[in-house]
Amino acid sequence: MESDSSGETSSFFDVAMGDLLADSNAPEPFPSYDGPFADPNSPGFQDYNATDAVNPSEMLIDSDEYMNEEDAKDDVVNIDPDQSVPRADDFEKMTELVLYPLPEQPPTLEYATSTWEIENWKELPRRARGPIFHAGGHPWRVLMFPNGNNVDYVSFYLEQAYDEAELPEDFTCCLQFGLVLWNPEAPWVYVTHTAHHRFTKEEGDWGFTRFVELRKLWAQPYDETGHYLAPGQKASMTAYVRVLKDETGVLWHNFNNYDSKKETGYVGLKNQGATCYLNSLIQSLYFTNAFRKAVYQIPTQNEETLQNSAYTLQRLFYQLQSSNNAVGTNELTKSFGWETRHIFEQQDVQELSRKLMERMEEKMKGTDAENVLSELFCGKVRTYISCINVEYESRRVEDYWDIQLNVHGNKDIEASFKDYVQVEVMNGENQYFAGDDFKLQDANKGVIFESFPDVLHLQLKRFQYDIDRDAMMKINDRYEFPETFDASAYLADDADKSESWVYQLHGVLVHHGDLNTGHYYAFIKPTKDGWFYKYDDDRVTKATLREVLEDNFGGEYIQPNGQVMKVRSKPVLRQNSAYMLVYIRQSRVDNVLLPVTEEDIPSHLQKKLEEEAALREARKKERDEQHLYINIKVITDETLERYGGTDLTNFDSSPDEDPAAPRAYRYLRKSTLGDLAKTVGEDTGVDPRRIRFWGMVNRQNKTVRPDVPLPDRLMTVDEAHSKTSNSKGSDMRLWAEVAQEVDAEGEGIWPATPGPNGAARTDLIVIFLKIFHPETQSLAGAGYIYMNRDQKVEDLVPAILKKMNWPDKLPSGERTQLRLFEEIKPTMIESMKAKQTLKAAELQDGDIVCFQLANTDNKPESDSTAQNSKPSPTNSVKNSWTTADGTLSKGSPEKYELAPMYYEFLIHRREVRFVPIDTTSGIEPFTLVLHAKYSYDNIAMRVGEQLGVDPTHIRFTTANQSSGKPKAIVKRGQNQTLQTILNPPYTAYFNQNTPRVDSLFFEVLDMSLSELDTKRSLKITWVSEGITKSDSYEVLVSKSANVEDVIAALIKKAGIDDEVKGGPIRLFEVAQHRLSRQIDRNLLVNSLSEYINIMAERVPEDEIGFEDSIDIISAFHFQGEAKNSHGIPFRFRLIPKEPFSETKKRLEKRTGLKGKNFEKIKFAVVKRSSYTKPLYIADDQILDDLITQEEDLLGLDHIDRSRSVRNGAQDLFLK
Known part of the structure; x- marks a missing residue:
């Protein structure tokens, strides 16, 4: 788990106890006082911060956190008047005692002191307030609960004293304050507590609920002379106030409603899980303006894809530049190819930086920014060995993009650089061989820099391997780095020093935590002469130079009084330390931090992101107004005619992709059905007065059918939805019926008029018709008819013939006969009984009757089904395998003569995409519609017909669901069906939410599958060019063959020289990337494991014979x-x-x-x-x-x- 800094400085007590998260309510540290109180064993020592400082409204369940010794009796100071320690009436000394140095070391603007003489304690109201005094330009006073704020302690707080109407809206003041309750007659007896707080309009008071126990005020004396803390119900309360300068604007800020852009002008980056290290690096590169400008110069207008890391980095930079809120890095990490697990793994920042540079360098080739990165970040270092006694030197010059400096054993950057370039003397047994001319010689070996880049990245080696512990460890040693340093001392003598090599600090990347857990953030100086800012994921704050430098040196925690903090006599080490530094060459700062304007941003990028922002705003508006609208799906005559599947339509299909999909509308709930009729009428070209809507409902058999007409045009859409649906949040589904007849005013005349309770006054019911075409293997809607429930099923025939405009008799004189089936549900298609009444057949509004010609040899001359059979690319099977002339295409399934058989096919219908496994074969992928119960041979037959090849030579391979690449060869078996091939039983168990992959790879073999069964297939990795090149081949040999035959087959398959010409070949068995054994050439292939990994190579010349x-x-x-x-x-x-x-x-x-x-x-x-x-x-x-x-x-x-x-x-x- 990643630890996170809260952004506030921890108190000493917190750090000592190992809790490194700041707490504004935490106890203050011990006061920095050198008198007797600093010694716990002195008689005057007491705890000056025994109680939490809090807001009085939060103190109902406050708890004490005592730091004093266990035998300390109370919080009251009781000292001898002759002792040289501060008395409560010595305000100057008490100020020094109470207002001790703070860890943040903020500058002081003003000190103030005010004393409240408290009398008649027991007569005070529940809340009492002291006199008003001023400090920092604001009025203050002490708030007192004489009898405690719901506790048995007297409670004291400091509060701002503005009248409510005069309190400034932006009131903010940072104070350190101490409250001292003392005996005015014996000022050496007192109780003191200290706190600090950021006072705001929302938090205008702060203090101590448990200041001192009530019973200790006057119930018992505190010394031998009988002095009480509040004798005679009298006491003095002195408030000591130190007004502090809030340099950064966030001193002791609680960050509620904090707006980084408003306060600093910059925005942060969201943390995806453990990507704070990435955020630090991205912010550093973003504020290296020349780098940002170069990234913008990469041409991405033709590759606006989120898989392009250059494009996603451009998008991220633009959003950092223009957004008012923190920006996400999801697009960038996805373009890296990272998965979720990579996001939650902390990666090496140096490696990430280098790889990101490499990738951007590749993208910049051939552009105006081609050499920008090397000019910015790349320097040259020389590695040399120079002989001491002869004129001979070996040197190698290399580029570097960052410098790794040792932290352990070095106190600062200067020491690390000296360590980096130190010279090693090679003498004695370690002499250097200087060639045949000079032989072994004493020599100096080392590295020296020939140049430094304009932007210098210094990687501090905070994480190193500990030999003693046999583990990686974080080095928390103190390591100092300056705001500026001169790098010329580490350059070669012959380096160009005509220009200054002084570098100024630009960025500090910090790690807070230990080796295994931690948090990353950065301090960056965006402008040449401006402030440093702290970039802590999504929060950006102004930072002081102390926060940038001293706080990130690491090492022991030094208290403001200069003392090292210790726990059990061991120093407490800082958990936060710098691990990467960014310096910019002073003479090149203007070139690196040059302005990046709107003109530098690619226009296509701005346009794209502005469009996306507008779309997000529109979606937000849509979400905000969602309760005012409802989604409506409307079935029209056109829908019915074009739909070729089960039920009346597929409500999940989209009109943009499927012509048979229902029309979709987003409509105001308060609109009327009349308004909706006008909209539908405009879309369909129908007079809205002829449109009547029917509410569609879910039946128990999981079909969706029209149920009740909605004739009232003044009814609102919301009312209609409530009437037809039990779920207010669901989509509204309607059927738009079009009247076949109109009255004189053009209003539609409806066959069945609803009664007062919504039921029809007649026994007419509406029945939907579908026609099945055996010759084209297609199903299509044929409209609808009204029938009386008392009529018989056989009465449907003349009604259908009239609807289809078919004659009663065929040209042969034979009577036109129809087969009738009721589509009860997709899996229940039943033949209808001719003599049965519709009522006995239990037909009702919305039921579907499917019909087909019984006498198929003769067809009606007048056949209007063409207009009723418009195919849908997704729902009409006809479109998948019929040609333009209506005949069946190659690869079509077997013909189904009856509608129920065809319905059964629709349920098990699968569109399978077949892809050649050999991408160089020249065969294009194709799609076939197949039955899920097809056997392997059936599938091969269809594919063979499509390709014009022998189906016995076709072998299939399944596709990997995640990568889409070939996975496993399909074995030909009697029980193997298309369903089991595409969806094996185990996938249903392990991947219930995985989408179905309807694709298969295929290959046309040189032999039949039956012959292949007599062969043994072996996958062999052929290694050449040392071990740098490898190619995989699959060879087929007889099951009775030996390894010698395998080698011969490999030579033929790979097209390589035979052993006589190219040299002997050997085979190895490989397991876990290690050689298990060399495979004997006489070994039979049947003795080799089915899952063996084989590597083949030529025997190297120096190994022949060995x-x-x-x-x-x-x-x-x-x-x-x-x-x-x-x-x-x-x-x-x-x-x-x-x-x-x-x-x-x-x-x-x-x-x-x-x-x-x-x-x-x-x-x-x-x-x-x-x-x-x-x-x-x-x-x-x-x-x-x-x-x-x-x-x-x-x-x-x-x-x-x-x-x-x-x-x-x-x-x-x-x-």
């Missing part, structure tokens, strides 16, 4: 710990007495790794018995001597670049 020698060892790659293996393993030959410095040259040749990639590798001997501690190899050691057992391995320790997580270790990556 393959069975003990001088050959196995090598593998790992990161940090041997268990974190990765990469391609290999074999390597040992040479006796060869120094490892020479061995590395052979390793470089063997692996093919070059340059920096090879230089970053650390080599180690890894014992099989103990993978936890690799034995790292020095250049002067001999590898052959270190290998003591046959099982010993050579390990190459370097970062895993494969980006795959193994045992929790992962390299940071950006897409």
Whole structure:
């Protein structure tokens, strides 16, 4: 879990107890007083802060936090009058005692003192107030609860004394104050408490509920002379006030309703989980104005995608520049390719910074900003070995983008730089070989800087490996860094020093916490001569130079009095310390912090974000007004005609994508049905007077059908919704019926007029019709008809014929016959009984009757179904497999002769996208509509028809649901169906919320699947160019073949030279990125495991003839710990007495790794018995001597670049 700083300075007591979160209610530290009170053993020592300072309204359940000794009797100071300690009437001395130095060390504007002479204590009201005095330009007074504020203590508070009408709206004043209750007759007897507070209009009083127990006021004397604290119900109360300058505007701020943009002009970044380290880095780069300007110059107008990190960084920078609120980094991290788990992992800031620079450099190539980053951040360092006694020097000059400085053992930047460039003398056994001319020579070895960049990033090595503890540790040592420093002392003698190399501090990135938990924030100076600001995630505050420098040096916690804070005699270390510093070369500050204006921002970016802002505002307005509107879905005649699925429509479909979708409206609830009719009429070209709405309801069988007409046009939409739905928050669903007849005034005439209670006066019911076309395998709406419930089912036939404009008899003279089915629900399609009445058949308003021609050999001459069969791309199956002339296309399913069979198909219908597994085959992906119960052979047959190939040669592979890449080969089996292939049973158990993936990969094999069953398929990784290149091949060999045959098949498949021409080839079994064994060439492939990983390579020249020698060892790659293996393993030959410095040259040749990639590798001997501690190899050691057992391995320790997580270790990556 990430710890977070509250933004306030902790009190000493809090720090000592390990609680590093500030608390405005926490007790004050011990006063800085050098008199007898500073010694706990002195007779006059008392606790001057025994009680919390709080607002009186918050004190009903206040608790004491005593810091005094257990045997301390009370809070009352009782000292000998002759003692040289402050008396309560010595106001100057008491001011020094009570108003001790504060940790924040704010400047003092004014001191003030006021004494209230309290008399007749018991006669005072419940709340009593002292005289008004002024300090800091404001009136103040002491508020007293003589009998306690709901406690058995007297309560005292300091409050502002403005009249309510005169209190300034922006009233703010920071005070440190002390309240002293004392005996005016014996001023050496007193009680004192101290606090500090930011007084505001909302918090105008602050103080102490438990100031002193009531019984201790006058019930008992406090010394041998019999002095009381309040004798005779009299006492003096003195208020000591120190008015402090609030330099930053946030001293002791509670940050309620704090507006960063209003107070500072800048906004912060939201923390996604553990991304505060990212936020610090982004703010630092953003305020490196030249970098921001260069990022804006990257052309992204043709790649406005959130997968483009340059574009998302531009968006983030623009939002930081223009937004009034904290900005999110979600888009940026998603463009990095990070998943949720990366967001909650704290990454290495230096690595993140470098990778971000690399990515932006790539994006800037070919643009005006191509070299900006290297000019800003890149310097040059020289590594040299210079002989002392002869003229011979070896040097290498490299670029660097940041400098890592050692913290441990160095007190400041200067010491670290001296440590960085210190010279190592190579003499004695460590002499340098200066070539054949000079042989071994004494030499100086070191590094020196040739140049520093304009923006210097210093990485302070706060996190290092502790050998004694065998773990990474955070170094909390004190380490100082200045506001300016001169870097010229660390430049080479021949470096250009014509221009000043003085650097000024621009940013301090801070880590607060320990190794495992912590919080990151930054102090940045946005302008040349302005303030530093603290950027703590979404909060931005002004910061003092002490907060920037001293507070982040780390080391021991120093109290304001100069004393080191200790707990149990051990110093308390600061938890916050700088880990990265940003300096800007003073002479180049104007070039780095140049103004970034609106003109620098790409116009397409501004336009895009302004459009998004307008859209967000519109959505916000929509949400705010949501209660005033309702979403309405309306079925029209057009909907019914175009829809080719079950029920009357798919209410979840969108009109933009599906012509058969219902019309969607967002309508004012107070509008009338008449208003809605006008809108629907305009959209459909129908006179609104002919439109009558029906409310649609959910039936128990989970269908949605019209239920009751809504003839009252004056009824509001909200009233109509309440009448037809039990859920006020649901969408309103209506059917817009269009009258077939109108009266003289143009009003629609309706067949069934509702009665007073909403029921129809007649027995007429409305029945919806669908027609099934066997020849085109399609279903379409055919409108609706009204029938009397007393009529018989057979009476539907003439009504349908009339509706379809079909004749009673066919051209052959045969009577037109129809098959009738009732669509009760998608899974229940029943034949209707001709002689049964509609009432007996239980038909009612909204029921659906599907019909088809019974005599299919002869069709009616007048067939108007074409106009009623407009297909929907998503819902009408006809569109998926019929051609323009109405015939079935290739890949179509078998024909269904009867409507119920077709309905059953609709339920199990799957649109499957077939993708060639070989992307170079030239075959385009295609989609087929298939039955979910199809067998493997049925699927292959349809695909074979589509491709024009033998279906027995087609092999399918499933798709990975998350990546969309090929996953597993589908085995051909009798029980295998399309349903089980696409949705295996286990996926339903483990991924119930995972969307269905209806896609399959396919490949056309050179042989049938039956013949393939006699073969053995092996996946082999062919390694070449050392180990830097690998290609995967799948080879097929007979199950009776041996490894020799596998090698021959690989040569043919990979198109490589045979062994005679190219050299011998060997195969290894690989497990966990280590070589398990070399596979014998005579081994039968049937003896190999089904899940074996095979690696193949040519035998290196220096190993030919040594393959069975003990001088050959196995090598593998790992990161940090041997268990974190990765990469391609290999074999390597040992040479006796060869120094490892020479061995590395052979390793470089063997692996093919070059340059920096090879230089970053650390080599180690890894014992099989103990993978936890690799034995790292020095250049002067001999590898052959270190290998003591046959099982010993050579390990190459370097970062895993494969980006795959193994045992929790992962390299940071950006897409």
